[in-house]
Amino acid sequence: MKLKLLLTSDSHGFIRPTTYQNRKITGDFGITKLATAFSQEEAKDDYDYLLKINNGDFIQGSALATYLNKKNTLSAIQRFNDVFNTIGFDATIVGNHEFNYGFDYLKQFINQDSQVLNANILNSETKQSAFGKPYQIYEQAGVKIGLLGLTTAYIPNWEQPQKIAGLQFESAYDMAKKWVPLLKQEADIVVVCYHGGFERDLQTGKPTEALTGENEGYQILTKIPGIDVLLTGHQHRQIAEVINGVAIIQPGYRAQFYGKVEVDFEKTQTGVKINDKKVELVPTQPFAESKAIVDLIKPLHQETEDFLDQKLGQVAGDFTISNPLQARIEGSHYIDLINQIQLTETKADLSATAILNDQAKGLPQFVTMRDILSNYPFPNTLAVIELTGQQLRNVLEHAATFFDLDDQNEIKINPAFCKPKPQLYNYDMFYPLDYTFDITQPYGKRVAKLNYQQQEVKPSDKFKVALSQYRAVGGGNYPHYGADAISYEVSTDMAELIAQYIKDNSPIKLPKHFDYKLKKA
Numbered sequence: 001m002k003l004k005l006l007l008t009s010d011s012h013g014f015i016r017p018t019t020y021q022n023r024k025i026t027g028d029f030g031i032t033k034l035a036t037a038f039s040q041e042e043a044k045d046d047y048d049y050l051l052k053i054n055n056g057d058f059i060q061g062s063a064l065a066t067y068l069n070k071k072n073t074l075s076a077i078q079r080f081n082d083v084f085n086t087i088g089f090d091a092t093i094v095g096n097h098e099f100n101y102g103f104d105y106l107k108q109f110i111n112q113d114s115q116v117l118n119a120n121i122l123n124s125e126t127k128q129s130a131f132g133k134p135y136q137i138y139e140q141a142g143v144k145i146g147l148l149g150l151t152t153a154y155i156p157n158w159e160q161p162q163k164i165a166g167l168q169f170e171s172a173y174d175m176a177k178k179w180v181p182l183l184k185q186e187a188d189i190v191v192v193c194y195h196g197g198f199e200r201d202l203q204t205g206k207p208t209e210a211l212t213g214e215n216e217g218y219q220i221l222t223k224i225p226g227i228d229v230l231l232t233g234h235q236h237r238q239i240a241e242v243i244n245g246v247a248i249i250q251p252g253y254r255a256q257f258y259g260k261v262e263v264d265f266e267k268t269q270t271g272v273k274i275n276d277k278k279v280e281l282v283p284t285q286p287f288a289e290s291k292a293i294v295d296l297i298k299p300l301h302q303e304t305e306d307f308l309d310q311k312l313g314q315v316a317g318d319f320t321i322s323n324p325l326q327a328r329i330e331g332s333h334y335i336d337l338i339n340q341i342q343l344t345e346t347k348a349d350l351s352a353t354a355i356l357n358d359q360a361k362g363l364p365q366f367v368t369m370r371d372i373l374s375n376y377p378f379p380n381t382l383a384v385i386e387l388t389g390q391q392l393r394n395v396l397e398h399a400a401t402f403f404d405l406d407d408q409n410e411i412k413i414n415p416a417f418c419k420p421k422p423q424l425y426n427y428d429m430f431y432p433l434d435y436t437f438d439i440t441q442p443y444g445k446r447v448a449k450l451n452y453q454q455q456e457v458k459p460s461d462k463f464k465v466a467l468s469q470y471r472a473v474g475g476g477n478y479p480h481y482g483a484d485a486i487s488y489e490v491s492t493d494m495a496e497l498i499a500q501y502i503k504d505n506s507p508i509k510l511p512k513h514f515d516y517k518l519k520k521a
């Protein structure tokens, strides 16, 4: 007998195969393609049992998801939900990005139809699952398949407290340790669905990141007996392996692949005997878009395109980014502008922001919403943290670990920011500040020059620093940041602040380029 599990994770609102950089639909990913692939899998007669799982991060990420949040009407949200209901997922796990627009917004996406499994996000008063149920047993022809739902517990380090009020985030590992033995008693096959990834190398067991609890997959895999299948996500990695007899999947992101697990088993007197497990990542590129879902999403897709093409204003001067690495090394007018906007909004002394990914192209002469969201795809608000001169230096030392030198003595990105998950958004550039990093020096000793308004920064100086709230509450693990350290907040979304600033100040002149240097040899 065969159980077939079909998995998506981290689809991030990419329903159709477009990144919305332009109006062409040419991508090799998307839920419409995945839907066709799933229908074809269902039409085959190579299985006895089939379950479809959405492993989280599905309401945020694309321009369509941004527009949906802006529009925020019941009927538009229903259409978005209908996309997933059409595919007919048997279980849904929430991801960390589901909380980006607040718990109240999320509630509109986790209704009865979506069958949410959640064992570790608790109501802080009742200590029960705050939504959904911890697990579900799917009984098909006398065989019981148990699914447990878990989400990365690190969410309070990325979200403003008011967005997650009343929720208590428990370690996924602790909750798996509690629930898996109970599930094992009830079910013949145990599947853990975890919106989280692996903190250690799967072969060597060496840590691949700071062990903060953001990802606990390795611990769950190696320390909790009784798991047959471990479905993961969050890191956007492509993983399909069987390790210690446990089938493991992580299917990338944007539905570029779907995960397929096949468990071959036979029924016995006492339960089942598992003969074989197969895992596979299948590219969705060859599949046509599902016409039903294209039609369903059509109005929202069209409105998104029109929203993106709104003309906001123009810039006078070169705000483009031709090479993101070069822009991180030398600075860029685009980054100065974002920092200038953050300073204007917060009245802080200093501001920091990042080139969020390597798709960022800066701004062309005539700026549209499309340009802004291409550079700034994450929903984010602003926060201010007060730092002493010494703390500012420590923060900069942390930023300086972003770079290393290669064999040719050229500056490169520290691999820790690229693998296993790209974290280019964690390198902040400060403005207005005159500073130099000496990359030839070891970590912690790289800030060579640090002046503010022509004066050397003293340890006792005080600065108000404007940051994204993601950074301010702890994203990127900078020292001295944290929800408790925030003194002031601006709750308008960053993309909207940028759009408004460009409208109000068009044509945008070049801000004073900040003095920022990287030194090598």
Ligand SMILES: [Zn+2]
Pocket: 010, 012, 057, 095, 097, 234, 235, 236, 253
């Ligand atoms: Zn994700």
